[in-house]
Amino acid sequence: KITGHYQDFGFLENLIDGVLARRTSVATHVYNTMKAAAPTPIFFMGDRQDDFRNQQGDGYASYIAGVAAQCTFAHGEWWGGDGGGTTPHALIQIMEGDTVKAAVCYADVYPDEKITALVDFNNDVIKDSLAVAKVLKERLGAVRVDTSDTLVDHYFDKLSEKEKTGLKINGVNPTLIKALRRALDEAGFPYVKIVVSSGFDIEKIKWFKKENTPVDSYGIGNSLLKINIGFTGDLVRRNGKELAKAGRRDVPSSRLEKVE
Structure with missing residues (x-):
């Protein structure tokens, strides 16, 4: 008033x-x-x-x-x-699509912090997440999945049409994130958190x-x-x-x- x-x-x-x-x-x-x-x-x-x-x-x-x-x-x-937050996709592009190299450079800039690595640049989030985790180990606090809804991650390439029936496989989806969590845990990285966006x-x-x-x-x-x-x-x-x-x-x- x-x-x-x-x-x-x-x-x-x-x-x-x-x-x-x-x-x-x-x-x-x-x-x-x-x-x-x-x-x-x-x-x-x-x-x-x-x-x-x-x-x-x-x-x-x-x-x-x-x-x-x-x-x-x-x-x-x-x-x-x-x-x-995380690095932009641009940093990975500058590193010629090398997600690991980009994550390492990011970690070098912030040596006292655990970092969150962006892992969807190559549309293969499980492969790239594991690759980053194996190099950074406990320096890696989390991975962020930001897959566009117009894409289907390469994880689904290995699934049969029958296995994909009824699943929403575009973009960031529950099936992909569950598979990522399993892969990280089984590889010895249960401490790596998962951030989703998009x-x-x-x-x-x-x-x-x-x-x-x-x-x-x-x-x-x-x-x-x-x-x-x-x-x-x-x-x-x-x-x-x-x-x-x-x-x-x-x-x-x-x-x-x-x-x-």
Whole structure:
């Protein structure tokens, strides 16, 4: 609520409405997704689906909703957090498609940290995950699977058509992640965690949970940035007397805090 001369604040109405709409939408999506994924944590990856100038505010909204794990330093600028995550696919490309070499270089830059290796560049996540794990051993904290939904991982090449019947095999799917978990465990790397990303929203998370998919963290971006909560500001008093557009009125709220 704002009290004063209209000419002093009226021009700010649309700006305020827009800020509230975006921040509230993002915070609500983050909160609902976090609850759907619980107890598995989610990682806020909303950096490339919208204008980069939104990152500070979106990161703050995510933080208020309860998710402080974010992928850029801009996300943490308003609340004091740091960015984190994995290497980009670009690093693997620069290394001529060598996922192991890229992971080793990444680990060399952060010698005191366990790293998360991106392992889907060659569309063979089990093979590349094991290759990285054998070299980095306990320096490898996790692998991230980010397979596009337009692709089918090479793991399924060895399955017969009968074995694939009824399975959803495109992109990041429960069958692939279960196979990856088994392969890591059997090779002696039970400590390596699995992070999944690429097209995740509440419904996809529910599917993974229903299938008891062994996921340690969900990386989520686009679905958290949909703006679906609107705000509007209305004049509801004139010189202390209630007067408003039909359907609008002065609504008392104990949740409001005075801002000096």
